[in-house]
Amino acid sequence: MTAVDWLWLLHPALAVVIIYPLIGMVLRLAWQTRQRRVNKVKHPAVVGHDHSQLGRWLAASVQCLVLIALAVAIGSKVPLAEFSGGIGRAGLLVLVLLGSVASLVALWFSQALSLRLVFALISWAGVLGLGAQPEVWKQDHYWSGVVVTGLMLCSLALRPEILRDLRLRRLHITFSVLAAALFVVQGITGSRDLLEIPLSWQKPAVYACDFEAKVCPAPPQGAS
Template identity: 65%
Template sequence: MTTTDWLWVLHPALAVVLVYPLLGMVLRLASQTRQRRVQKAKLPPTVGVEHADLGRWLAAAVVAIELIAIAVVITTKTPSELSAGRAGLLLLVLAGTVAALVALWRSRQAVYRASFALLCWAGVIGLGLQPEVWRLSDNPLDPAFWQSHFWGGIGLTGLMLFSVAARPEILRQLRWRRLHISANILAALLFLAQGISGPRDLLEIPLSWQKPAVYACDFANQVCPPPAPPAAPAQP
């Protein structure tokens, strides 16, 4: 495997090593928080705070691995076609997206939290819509759109950012807690779908040295050209 191949493995590796273990802890703490609040279970009073804190780290991890995946694809797929001006603009968008995420963590007023969450999400979407980033479909009326690992990740990122932005309201108001629960049930389903669509897409990504042969195939008809005959041995 080349360096490029290892970079392409970085996103799924971080998802397995970092994101999904965090998800398990967040879900466990969410269950304990609800048991303590609703069922009056004798659990430590810190479970709610730990759930919220780890939830923020989970949201940051989701944004981070998505940005890493997009950056790797853009910089390695066709680097010769990436002009200096466009590269600089994309770097500015990337920096702005990261800055918006940091500002979201630090903001206290609701309007700022909502604004920075939207800016961060918009940055992820804008970077992801670059032509180098492969997507099954961009048409919501196409069934392939709903099977897309990319768009599933975008939806998941939005739900995670919403939970971070609405944290104070979730702590104070019942209707926000109910909305938070509904949003995170959907997020859990999306995490499950991402765990399926991610390996599916990995199966379709060849190693660098395999790409010329694989991309010569006719994907619509599922036919590949016959291999070239072996070279004749040199005459003594």
Template identity: 65%
Template sequence: MTLVDWVWIVHPVLAVVLIYPLTGIVIRLAIQTRSRRLKTAKPPPTVGRDHSDLGRWLAAAVVVLVIVALTVVIATHGPLDQFQGGFRRAGTLLLVLIGTLLSLGALWMAKAPGLRLAFALITWAGVLGLGAQPEVWRLSDDPFSPAFWQSHYWSGVAVVGLMLFSLGARPEILRDLRLRRLHVTANLLAAVLFVAQGITGTRDLLEIPLSWQKSTIYACNFEARSCPPLAPPPPASMP
């Protein structure tokens, strides 16, 4: 594996090592919090606060993870001196990346509801803007096609939107029963999308060749599932 190949697996490594274990912990705390609220069990009184705090970290980590994936895909699509659009486009995308991260940081610290809503929308818009670049592979952009619902990208940005909602509306979720129910529904959907992400992400890892294999693999006809014959090896030289 080359350096580029190692950079490409940063996203799945962080997902496996950080995101999915943290997701399991947050789900477990959510179940305990609900059982304590319904008085069907007696978990420790700190489970509600622990669920809220770890859920906040999970939401921010998911957003950062997706930003890392988009940045790696765009930056390593080809040699930097052949970057489509040149330095002007690269500079624009860099500003979008920095602005998205700053907006996420501002969302983390903001107190006023209006500011939290604004920063959540700006962060999601930044993620969608980076994801809309031609270097980012998407099975389909047509929601009426089956490929759209099998796309790792689209389920990923949907999870980001749900995480930003949980992060931005956290104080209101703690106070308002209706928002709490909406939060539960949104996170049930997020749990389903996390499972889909695990499946589609594994599928995509199988389909992405190593950097030195791409010229040969991409010469194949993926619709016909056939590849051109490989050139025979050079004959061994006589001693």
């Protein structure tokens, strides 16, 4: 495997090591928080606080992971000398990436609701802008990732209000159920897509195949 192949493994590896364990912990704490509030089950009083804090880290981690995936997809498609648009376009895309990260940091520390909503929108717009580039493989895995990122950022932006407002709390539960379903879709489609991405040295042979007809050119005479 080359360095480029290892870069392509960075996104799924981080998802397995960081994102999905966090999802399990957040969902368990969410269930315990609801049982304690609604059914008066005697869970520790800190479950609600822990759920909220881990939820923040999950939202930020998902955003960062998606940005990493998009950066790798765009940056490793072709050598820099062959990059469409040259250094000017590359620099603009780097600014979009940095702007999305900066907006996420600002969202994390902002107090006012209006600022949180603006920074969440800017950060998500960075994901959409990078995802719109032609180098990005736009299958259902990509679209579910974009949607779940938006849901995570929305929950992060509304976190203080969710804690105080019952209607927003119910909306948050709806968003969370939808996000959990999308994370399942991500796990399935991501595993499938890994089977479809060849190693860098295999790409010339694999991409010579006809994917519609599911046939590949015959090997040269004498090839073993």
